[in-house]
Amino acid sequence: MKRQLIKHVLEREDFGATVRIAGWVRTRRDSKGGFSFLELNDGSSLVGLQVIAEGSLPNYESEVQQLHIGAAVSATGALVESPGAGQRVELRAAELVVYGLADPEYYPLQKKRISFERLRELAHLRPRTNTFGAVARVRNALAASTHRFFQDRDFLYLHTPIITGSDAEGAGEMFRVTTLDPASPPRTDEGQVDYAQDFFGQPTFLTVSGQLEAESYASALSNVYTFGPTFRSENSNTRRHLAEFWMIEPEMAFADNQDNADLAEDYLRYLFRQLLDNNSRDLEFFNQWVDQGLIERLSSVADRDFERITYGEAVDLLRRAESEFEFPVNWGSDLQSEHERYLTETVFGRPVIVTDYPFDIKAFYMRRNDDGKTVAALDVLVPGVGEIIGGSQREERLDVLVDSLERKGLDAAGYWWYTDLRRFGSVPHAGFGLGFERLVQFATGMQNIRDVIAFPRTPNNAEF
Ligand code: 4AD
Ligand code: MG
Numbered sequence: 001m002k003r004q005l006i007k008h009v010l011e012r013e014d015f016g017a018t019v020r021i022a023g024w025v026r027t028r029r030d031s032k033g034g035f036s037f038l039e040l041n042d043g044s045s046l047v048g049l050q051v052i053a054e055g056s057l058p059n060y061e062s063e064v065q066q067l068h069i070g071a072a073v074s075a076t077g078a079l080v081e082s083p084g085a086g087q088r089v090e091l092r093a094a095e096l097v098v099y100g101l102a103d104p105e106y107y108p109l110q111k112k113r114i115s116f117e118r119l120r121e122l123a124h125l126r127p128r129t130n131t132f133g134a135v136a137r138v139r140n141a142l143a144a145s146t147h148r149f150f151q152d153r154d155f156l157y158l159h160t161p162i163i164t165g166s167d168a169e170g171a172g173e174m175f176r177v178t179t180l181d182p183a184s185p186p187r188t189d190e191g192q193v194d195y196a197q198d199f200f201g202q203p204t205f206l207t208v209s210g211q212l213e214a215e216s217y218a219s220a221l222s223n224v225y226t227f228g229p230t231f232r233s234e235n236s237n238t239r240r241h242l243a244e245f246w247m248i249e250p251e252m253a254f255a256d257n258q259d260n261a262d263l264a265e266d267y268l269r270y271l272f273r274q275l276l277d278n279n280s281r282d283l284e285f286f287n288q289w290v291d292q293g294l295i296e297r298l299s300s301v302a303d304r305d306f307e308r309i310t311y312g313e314a315v316d317l318l319r320r321a322e323s324e325f326e327f328p329v330n331w332g333s334d335l336q337s338e339h340e341r342y343l344t345e346t347v348f349g350r351p352v353i354v355t356d357y358p359f360d361i362k363a364f365y366m367r368r369n370d371d372g373k374t375v376a377a378l379d380v381l382v383p384g385v386g387e388i389i390g391g392s393q394r395e396e397r398l399d400v401l402v403d404s405l406e407r408k409g410l411d412a413a414g415y416w417w418y419t420d421l422r423r424f425g426s427v428p429h430a431g432f433g434l435g436f437e438r439l440v441q442f443a444t445g446m447q448n449i450r451d452v453i454a455f456p457r458t459p460n461n462a463e464f
Contacts, residue, residue, distance in 0.1 A: 001076055007045035010089060015081050021049060021091060022074035024128060025102075027111075028067050036064055040075065043133050046281050050082065050090040051075045063098045070102030070109060070128070116451050123455050123464050131290070134282040135452055138275065139440050145274040146227060146248055149267055155223040155250060160210030162229065165202055166418070168212045170364045170410050173232045174205035175243075206231035209433060210249050211365070212418050215394060218251040218429055219421050225250040227436075235459055239448045240337070240385060240438060244457040251431035257367075257376040257393040260430035261353050264380050264389050265306045267434070268351065272302040275443055291445025297383060298443065306351040311374065314339075314354050317347055334361045340379075340386035351382045364408045365418075366392040367428075368400055378432060385442045391432020398422035 001020040009019055023042030030036045034055035041048035053064045077093040108122055119126040126132040163177050179199040186194040195203045210226040217224045226249045276298055287294045318329040318339050327336045344352045356369060357377040366375035380389035395401040401422055405412040440452035450456040455464045
């Protein structure tokens, strides 16, 4: 008989029908009457299904009585109305198949609460907990909504390369990809490592962003987006940095930074509206156990306009509150996480889109404003997380772009194909990158970014 997911069985009302479910035991309680209650969870929903295993089952003593938390079983039997509070249906097992036992002496996920820190060391088992199951479902829902949002708006999904020779941010935070032997690499006459003999015949790295390639396709297909893994070797041990994270990067041709801000706001509000409508059970769980203001915050973000200010205005606001900060604020300095959070949490109490940052602290590709000092950049800041989106209108003027590259100390020749896009049919265009894990953090209230990706990669940690 075909197995059904518990989330679908929980919705059924055709009592008496025979169904088969399968999952992992969360609890076993033996009743005095010589039968047992098993709660099974298969990950399809936060709540599991209660199974009644009668003492008359042929394997009741030999197997059912050996079941503990973590064991894998399937149960087939009649769907019955549940007399218990908090559940509508349960399954009266006529057959119970045991696939894999879990020895309670060794299985680490027992009933008592385990810290998130400890669970990171058990990343292969933590999806079996309520919290990590819920994170995985919310993450999946946000990914599906992302595709729906962009597909509905005729954005084309583009797969950009993971291995690249281009530093898309010009910040030098790239992991090298090589097949050379680190103990004895080939050398040039000058004694440098000879990357001409490397696999690709040139230095290559893991990408920090698909943006430059997305600009190429936007310059032909109008609106595109990427959704892929990106890598940064910045040595940041914070609760919002990963060395490997996922990014969504839309890029629009014939668009300016205003269009960009509108898209960012529409997109985020759409995501939270969808989540509130379709994932309420998981959100209630986070709201109860992880972050008590979560649902109210998500609702208010979905319902109200974002604030929009310039970097200059942000600096003025921060200087008036200067005493509150560890890092001083001056026009020209980058906003620290504490500043971002002060703006979005304390000043406005809603997401803030900050635009027009100084040229000197932003990437080479951002379009220069007429004031000569700032660029048409945009960051979206949200409560609890800070920067969730970074983007800009792109410099479409060849001479200005080459000048920006040079001023940033980058080799314009190395970006030949990127500058080519400004030589042939150049158009105003704009885009942004949404850090997917920061989005999941905001959507769940989870404090540490290591707990919203399955197997986090951070400095000194690439286990699993
Ligand atoms: O602001 P960033 O560096 O912008 C870019 O990469 C642009 N190429 C995007 C674009 O315009 N197409 O990164 C974008 C977002 C940040 O706002 C943040 O949410 C996330 O990516 N991010 C990180 N998330 C986790 N760990 C890290 N180390 C991150 N670095 C950036
Ligand atoms: Mg940024």
